[in-house]
Amino acid sequence: MEDPNTKVDAFDGTSSHHASSNGPQPQPPTTIWGKLNPMRPSNIQYDTPLERSIVRKFDLRILPILSLLYLFAYLDRTNLGNARLQNLPEDILGGDPTGVLFDWVNSAFFFSYILVQVPATILMKQFNPNIWIGCVAIGWSICSVLMAATFNFAGIMVCRIGLGAFEAGFSPAIPLYFSFFYTKTEIGVRLAWWFAFAAVASAFGGLIAFAIQEANLGGALHNHNWKLLFIIEGIPAFILGVFILFYLPTRPESTAILKDGPERDLAIERTLRGTHTEKVGTFNKGICSFCYRKKSTVLTMKRNPAHVAMAFLDWKVYTAGVIYFALNAALASTSAFLPTIVETFGFSAADAQLLTVPPYACAAVVLSVLAFASDRLQSRGLFCAASSLISAIGYVYVVFQGLRVFNKIYLLVIRILTSVAENEHARYFAVFCITSGTYTHIGIILAWFVHNLGSESKKATGMPLFMAVGQCGSVLGSHLFPSTEGPRYIKGFAVNSGLQFLAALCAVVLTIHYRRENKRRDRVYGQVDPDAKVDTSKLADDVRVMKY
Secondary structure (H helix, E strand, C coil), X not given: CCCCCEEECCCCCCEEECCCCCCCCCCCCCCHHHHHCCCCCCCCCCCCHHHHHHHHHHHHHHHHHHHHHHHHHHHHHHCHHHHHCCCHHHHHXXXXXXXXXXXXXXXXXXXXXXXXXXXXXXXXCCCCHHHHHXXXXXXXXXXXXXXXXXXXXXXXXXXXXXXXXXXXXXXCHHHHHHHCCCCCCCHHHHHHHHHHHHHHHHHHHHHHHHHHHHCCCCHHHCCCHHHHHXXXXXXXXXXHHHHHHHHCCCCCCCCCCCXXXXXXXXXXXXXXXXXXXXXXXXXXXXXXXXXXXXXXXXXXXXXXXXXXXXXXHCHHHHHHHHHHHHHHHHXXXXXXXXXXXXXXXXXXXXXXHHHCHHHHHHHHHHHHHHHHHHHHHXXXXXXXXXXXXXXXXXXXXXXXXXXXXXXXXXXXXXXXXCCCCCCHHHHHHHHXXXXXXXXXXXXXXXXXXXXXXXXXXXHHHHHHHHHHHHHHHHHHHCCCCCHHHCCCCHHHHHHHHHHHHHHHHHHHHHHHHHHXXXXXXXXXXXXXXXXXXXXXXXXXXXXXXXXX
């Protein structure tokens, strides 16, 4: 006899078990984390020794290699800020007294990075991840090393464009790749650890630049330290790329690090908790789904909504794009101009390189702590909003420097740029607020959307789409701090201040929408186990039983 509590979803044809009003209702967790957010999954802890063993295997095999690769990827894209203090403008940009040429060189990376992200991430689904990630790493490392051989504006522009095109196949693909192995209660802190290496890279880059700056190079590199900087920071990605081709796991169902039987079965089951997976080479195109196999091509006709179109038409993707735009404007301007800004505090060029290290180290710690808390609470939006507000504190003095109430509450921050020489320590403190808030928000929003987009096909489109929209902010950020506006850079700080408040507002709007939609689905369709398998192959995140 049919269970009266089992309802068939008329939209996707799947069956789901809903709690009846007479039956036992799901009890909220009793831990402190559960009391703070009773909507979070109750089984956040790993259930069995076998599952803990599987997660450890994934952590040891995936996180170190991809975190290191992201460190070098970020070094390669942001080392222009350090090279600027090592005579790069004088050598190949004709001195660049206005700073305009340097701004264009810095933003050239983002032109190709923006255009290639969506097609590259979609294409990545047609290959094994180790092959794809290894090849793009080799490609951008070659472009980075070739920057050392450039001798004019055109040459370095070509290298930066190539660098952006290859890196576009890496960063947007990582949240999707992590979702193959980690559940939604695990992925946040893993993405945070991975993205934290962007902050580590910025700190590490400052140390490398300081060492090269202090080295008294002779021969062809005399007074051309920036050439050695590009070579030293470009070669490691090539080595890691070759290593990844043979080392990085593919997917739980095929990787050699798992044993056939209960271990592999459990690893596959984990990927189905609260979502749905697709096979390698499968891409949900709505009308047709192509499944590429070794010797044959199978064409299956399905009357499903096109997940690519769903991503392009989803307002939430573009709202996330606005957030990412604001974050990347701050990130790009900070990465490229922080050494120059710190130098205006009255320090030498070498000391300015060194003083960029502590703010980035602080950002890595704050990101890891808040991402862990967001995983435990299964709440992302409020952490995102709070992070942008922290970042805005570092900028707010420009907008509100005349208001006494802000002087009383945030005295150190408000005084930051009222006079360059008057309070250098307060200005330096604001740098910690800016880096910590910006890096934390970026790390958490990636984990937020990699689950909330539902199907892999929509993730493969929606993630790079909102990231591409957001990367337009990097182009803006590359032009916010021209040399002619130093040492106060009022325009750059004012624009970033307003964008951070906008990002916080958008994060609040999204989290309110998700929470209301979760409650609506519980009220209309009944509560379900948030870790139960959800068939998102047809409606992606619009399926009734999926929880945001």
